Amino acid sequence: MSEEIVLEAKSISKFFGTITALNDVNLKITKGEVLGVVGDNGAGKSTLMKVLSGLYKQSEGSLFFSGKKVNLNSPRDSQNLGLEMVYQDLALAGNLPIGDNIFLGREPVKKVGPFNFLDHKKRKQLTEEHLAKLKINVKSADQKVEELSGGQRQAVAIARATAFNAKIVIMDEPTAALAVKEVGKVLDLILNLKNLGVSVIVISHRMDDIFSVCDRVMALFQGTNFAESLLKDTSRDEVIGWIMGKKD
Amino acid sequence: MDKSQDSTFVKLIPFFEKFGILLLILIMVTVLHILQPDVFLSWRNITNVFKQVSWQSMLALGVFMVIVTAGIDLSVGSIIMLSLMGLAIASKAGMPWYVVMLVAPAVGFLCGLFNGLGITLLKMPHPFIMTLGTLYIFRGVGNLISGGVPITGFADEIRVIGNGKIKLDAILGEGTREYIPTSLILMIVIFFIFWVFLNHTRIGKWIYAIGGNPGAARAAGINVNRILIIVYTLCGFLAGIGGLILAGRTNSAYPNAGLQSELDAIAAVIIGGASFFGGRGTVLGVFAGVMIMGILRNGLNLMNVSVFWQQVLIGSIIIIAVYIDVLRRDFSTRK
Numbered sequence: 001m002s003e004e005i006v007l008e009a010k011s012i013s014k015f016f017g018t019i020t021a022l023n024d025v026n027l028k029i030t031k032g033e034v035l036g037v038v039g040d041n042g043a044g045k046s047t048l049m050k051v052l053s054g055l056y057k058q059s060e061g062s063l064f065f066s067g068k069k070v071n072l073n074s075p076r077d078s079q080n081l082g083l084e085m086v087y088q089d090l091a092l093a094g095n096l097p098i099g100d101n102i103f104l105g106r107e108p109v110k111k112v113g114p115f116n117f118l119d120h121k122k123r124k125q126l127t128e129e130h131l132a133k134l135k136i137n138v139k140s141a142d143q144k145v146e147e148l149s150g151g152q153r154q155a156v157a158i159a160r161a162t163a164f165n166a167k168i169v170i171m172d173e174p175t176a177a178l179a180v181k182e183v184g185k186v187l188d189l190i191l192n193l194k195n196l197g198v199s200v201i202v203i204s205h206r207m208d209d210i211f212s213v214c215d216r217v218m219a220l221f222q223g224t225n226f227a228e229s230l231l232k233d234t235s236r237d238e239v240i241g242w243i244m245g246k247k248d
Numbered sequence: 249m250d251k252s253q254d255s256t257f258v259k260l261i262p263f264f265e266k267f268g269i270l271l272l273i274l275i276m277v278t279v280l281h282i283l284q285p286d287v288f289l290s291w292r293n294i295t296n297v298f299k300q301v302s303w304q305s306m307l308a309l310g311v312f313m314v315i316v317t318a319g320i321d322l323s324v325g326s327i328i329m330l331s332l333m334g335l336a337i338a339s340k341a342g343m344p345w346y347v348v349m350l351v352a353p354a355v356g357f358l359c360g361l362f363n364g365l366g367i368t369l370l371k372m373p374h375p376f377i378m379t380l381g382t383l384y385i386f387r388g389v390g391n392l393i394s395g396g397v398p399i400t401g402f403a404d405e406i407r408v409i410g411n412g413k414i415k416l417d418a419i420l421g422e423g424t425r426e427y428i429p430t431s432l433i434l435m436i437v438i439f440f441i442f443w444v445f446l447n448h449t450r451i452g453k454w455i456y457a458i459g460g461n462p463g464a465a466r467a468a469g470i471n472v473n474r475i476l477i478i479v480y481t482l483c484g485f486l487a488g489i490g491g492l493i494l495a496g497r498t499n500s501a502y503p504n505a506g507l508q509s510e511l512d513a514i515a516a517v518i519i520g521g522a523s524f525f526g527g528r529g530t531v532l533g534v535f536a537g538v539m540i541m542g543i544l545r546n547g548l549n550l551m552n553v554s555v556f557w558q559q560v561l562i563g564s565i566i567i568i569a570v571y572i573d574v575l576r577r578d579f580s581t582r583k
Contacts (some may be wrong), residue, residue: 076469095527096453104457105468107450117448127257245426 004031005014005067005200007052007083007168012061014047021047023223024061027050027103029168032118034190034200036214038243044223049170056080066167079117086157086174088160094146098138099127101145102160130163151182158189162198169193170201175209187213207236221245256577266292269521269536276540280547287550291426301498301542302431303328303410306490308520309442310360310483312534315517316446316459317479318350318526319375323363324487326386328506331355331491333390335406336399337503337510347403353488359386360484364477376481391503398502409434410496421580443531455479459526459557475486515562516541519569540565541542542561 008028013166014021022044029035038134039045050056054072063070092101108123109116127141161169174218175183190200190213218228219242227242280288307324314321335356338348372378412430447453454475457465466472487544520537521530
């Protein structure tokens with residue numbers, strides 16, 4: 001693992017009216033690192049991720065992508081910087097085929113006169129190549145997402161997030177809705193991404209997930225940084241303690 | 249062996265999904281031809297059906313796009329009336345015919361834009377409410393500007409879209425009475441343009457995505473409100489074109505123009521296989537839905553069936569069509 005820091009959040013605070021959702025939170029992640037973020041409901045995980053992806057604007061603090069300070073005004077901005085988010089509710093359109101979902105909003109087009117038309121052939125080809133690169137098996141790139149299993153949908157969501165050379169992928173509870181036998185496939189996929197040099201932030205309640213893929217784990221508690229450790233230097237019990245706000 | 253039979257059957261499902269509705273039209277046409285061998289398939293009657301459905305098809309196409317986004321537009325019947333009144337007043341004011349012709353689509357466009365802006369900017373809980381409001385507003389405005397009385401008599405140039413005839417003398421010989429209605433050509437061209445728009449452009453794809461999962465569309469960086477405004481504006485624009493066709497057909501702008509036609513449009517879209525929950529349906533299906541309604545009305549008229557029975561039948565067909573869709577879905581999700 002190189003020590004190149006791809007994303008750093010410094011002293012992030014976020015207020016909603018009188019409520020303090022985040023208070024002076026720091027986070028950093030290096031290239032090809034898998035960072036686990038844990039915390040109880042309402043600890044600020046989701047808010048922090050929404051700030052990182054540009055969906056929320058932080059009230060205080062700064063974001064640095066590859067060492068450069070940036071101003072995010074929408075998810076588009078963070079996408080352009082190589083950060084992608086895989087949402088808990090998957091954010092896929094079930095009525096559309098796999099390929100359409102992967103390229104939704106960024107469809108390959110060909111120019112005919114003054115008009116841009118969808119390039120169906122190119123989209124299909126790019127979809128097949130990308131699925132093969134991530135070792136995702138589906139019957140066909142034209143299959144509708146609503147026909148897929150939960151694990152396959154999660155795989156499509158991850159494929160969607162990484163289709164445009166993402167450097168950082170944030171996954172919100174990537175295994176929460178999955179059958180046991182499908183969890184392993186998604187975790188393998190995370191390790192695949194790591195091997196391709198992608199940094200992954202995994203939000204999860206499941207210690208099995210955290211301890212099988214993460215390099216480092218950080219805990220939020222009531223909107224603040226509570227604890228952080230390399231995975232090899234901590235234990236499940238300790239991390240569970242952090243979630244509940246207990247430290248030795 | 250059972251299995252192989254099963255799999256050919258399963259393979260046929262997508263085929264039926266795509267073309268089953270055309271099969272239904274074929275059956276209707278065959279039955280009506282047997283019942284009315286001299287009249288139904290006559291050139292005159294068929295062109296008559298097309299002339300009747302041409303303006304309704306514009307409403308159905310617009311409402312279809314709205315329904316794909318999981319929305320609804322109840323105001324199209326009033327938009328057609330208001331655009332017709334706008335056209336009539338422009339005509340009475342003595343404006344040149346090409347300006348008068350532009351008035352109807354322009355009024356429709358503005359009405360649709362008003363709907364779209366209302367739904368998105370006012371954050372209406374459902375498009376049903378905004379367009380129910382404008383259903384009253386647009387017809388009220390139409391009656392206010394016309395004084396609530398019909399305005400009759402337009403120049404031939406204005407009527408050409410709804411009433412024009414393309415003579416077939418060159419093909420069928422001099423003096424032949426057969427012709428193709430201009431409105432049929434216009435309908436085919438517009439349906440083709442919107443088929444291309446919905447299937448081969450990014451905005452078309454996004455319209456389907458919004459109907460499938462608006463959250464996914466938003467997460468993909470799609471400006472959902474902007475797309476919705478485009479969709480409702482286009483729907484109004486198409487209703488305006490419908491007004492232009494109707495002006496030619498009836499040579500009159502009248503207070504009850506398009507009354508309840510929004511319900512016919514919704515019926516045609518649903519019969520054509522679009523899902524009321526959004527994300528599903530095809531332009532070909534809308535065309536088929538419009539044709540089924542048109543052929544049914546025409547056939548029942550030819551057979552002297554009372555208009556009340558027509559209402560009962562159309563209502564039944566809506567329910568049966570959707571029930572078949574429910575059965576199909578049950579079948580295809582059972583694995």
